[in-house]
Amino acid sequence: MNVKLLKLLAKNARYSINELAVMLGIDEQTVENEINEMENNGLIKGYKGVIDWEKLDTGAVSAIIELKVSPQADHGFEEIAKRVMTYKEVESVYLMSGGYDLCVVVRGKSFQQVAMFVAKELSTIDAVNSTATHFILRRYKELDIALCDGDYDDRGSISL
Amino acid sequence: MIDYGKILNSKVTDIKPSGIRKFFDIAEQMKDVVSLGVGEPDFPTPWHIRSEAIKALEKGRTRYTSNQGLLKMREEIAALTKRKYNLSYNPQTEILVSIGGSEAIDGVIRAVVSAGDEVIIPQPSYVCYEPITVLAGGTPVIIETKAENEFRITPEELKKAITPKTKLLILPYPCNPTGAIMRKCDLEAIAEVLKDTNILILSDEIYSELTFGTEKHVSIAEIDGMWERTVVVNGFSKAYSMTGWRLGYAMGPEEIIKQVTKIHQFSIMCAPTISQYAAVEALINGDDDIAEMREEYDMRRRIIVDGFNKLGLTCREPLGAFYAFPSIESTGLSSDEFCEKLLYSKGVAIVPGTAFGKGGEGFVRASYCYSIDHIKIALERIGEFLKELK
Numbered sequence: 224m225n226v227k228l229l230k231l232l233a234k235n236a237r238y239s240i241n242e243l244a245v246m247l248g249i250d251e252q253t254v255e256n257e258i259n260e261m262e263n264n265g266l267i268k269g270y271k272g273v274i275d276w277e278k279l280d281t282g283a284v285s286a287i288i289e290l291k292v293s294p295q296a297d298h299g300f301e302e303i304a305k306r307v308m309t310y311k312e313v314e315s316v317y318l319m320s321g322g323y324d325l326c327v328v329v330r331g332k333s334f335q336q337v338a339m340f341v342a343k344e345l346s347t348i349d350a351v352n353s354t355a356t357h358f359i360l361r362r363y364k365e366l367d368i369a370l371c372d373g374d375y376d377d378r379g380s381i382s383l
Numbered sequence: 384m385i386d387y388g389k390i391l392n393s394k395v396t397d398i399k400p401s402g403i404r405k406f407f408d409i410a411e412q413m414k415d416v417v418s419l420g421v422g423e424p425d426f427p428t429p430w431h432i433r434s435e436a437i438k439a440l441e442k443g444r445t446r447y448t449s450n451q452g453l454l455k456m457r458e459e460i461a462a463l464t465k466r467k468y469n470l471s472y473n474p475q476t477e478i479l480v481s482i483g484g485s486e487a488i489d490g491v492i493r494a495v496v497s498a499g500d501e502v503i504i505p506q507p508s509y510v511c512y513e514p515i516t517v518l519a520g521g522t523p524v525i526i527e528t529k530a531e532n533e534f535r536i537t538p539e540e541l542k543k544a545i546t547p548k549t550k551l552l553i554l555p556y557p558c559n560p561t562g563a564i565m566r567k568c569d570l571e572a573i574a575e576v577l578k579d580t581n582i583l584i585l586s587d588e589i590y591s592e593l594t595f596g597t598e599k600h601v602s603i604a605e606i607d608g609m610w611e612r613t614v615v616v617n618g619f620s621k622a623y624s625m626t627g628w629r630l631g632y633a634m635g636p637e638e639i640i641k642q643v644t645k646i647h648q649f650s651i652m653c654a655p656t657i658s659q660y661a662a663v664e665a666l667i668n669g670d671d672d673i674a675e676m677r678e679e680y681d682m683r684r685r686i687i688v689d690g691f692n693k694l695g696l697t698c699r700e701p702l703g704a705f706y707a708f709p710s711i712e713s714t715g716l717s718s719d720e721f722c723e724k725l726l727y728s729k730g731v732a733i734v735p736g737t738a739f740g741k742g743g744e745g746f747v748r749a750s751y752c753y754s755i756d757h758i759k760i761a762l763e764r765i766g767e768f769l770k771e772l773k
Binding site: 238246380382 | 401406407410411413416418420421422423425427509559678682686689732734738755
């Protein structure tokens, strides 16, 4: 396992094998082998783009749904989490500490669609006691990447 | 009417403004410049350090400190210097907090150099040593370090440069612009030359924390017999990304620091108070920030060095600071021509090696204080430029 390599991939999965090799001071074959190995053993789960969908103006929305659930005998929260994650609308599912149990990130074509998904699908699951839906209005930063105009370089072009 | 010519000090008016000033102005006015030109970190100062400055402001810590700087700060400087370089300085008498490393350099040179004294300055190096020496009435004696020696000074070069008038040797390592460092064995060879002389060393170690590869920074003050003849200058700008805070320090024998403090006391009073409170936090809790930034610089360093070499511009591996110093000799252009043409045709700003002394001819300085993506774009444009040259 190469933690430095993982950090680089987490930062930018599109670095070429050559660039990774140069940055890490190892040869390309080694980088390739290490990535393959980490993909195979499930340490690297996948690679995705960070996209500012708002720019497309499709009307699509995301919401964070707080679920309070009754844990199942034997399985605790596991079973219910696995049930929830099967929906294609569900982007992420997390088990939480604090005021509620499962945090579910849902993405849909419209406010209406997400609301109906929660009402018809999530709330009707037996173990789900209550839901609270929070729509995301604007994304400022996602996975370390600023989606709004961030800081700018005020250093000028040249200094000695 | 007043005759300014008679008013102004000729030592000052005789200092030529840098020959590349015009080039700078053009770069600043051009749009869409992809620069590899600046000598300062792109990272913002770590938040916990900024936060201490805000607290200091809120508490109204807005008055002068002692001339030498907050005692707490000097104690932490001593502690850091001990733990990193195993060097001991008494915070009461052997450390002076200055306005950036620059003021400490100015103070030490002024405290030491009288009319006619010679100061040995290796070049290519940062641009301040020569004019400050001249202003102090001294005579700069330049050692042009060589690419084949990895821009280190050799004992032979040093011996040749020493005369009975030599007072001071400037040791600017890790070096801006060459990225050269002096390893322990290199320093020992220099120490051997100096040990029976009465020459003081001003060791400008502002880039000490940015030393890469397997090497760790070694100060010449660590070498046997050198502590007593060395003033170490360091600061916060490069290591902690704190350029605008203007904070540095000088460490050395009490006899020297006492005199430098006098100059500082009358011309400066004290370094900025709020900056000093922030610096205390940096000294106590900043080691991880340095390590993190160094790792990032290291990746960039490898990318840029590899990039230049792939483009056919031979670039040694710089082991310190944050600059690559590739040779542009293969293009047949002078450093100035290369940089000017590159700026005009591709909007890439880099600095001709000659800005740092005549010995920089045939080289250019490219800073890697930029994101990997930025560096890649700049390299691509330089590649296009080189193709069009052919």
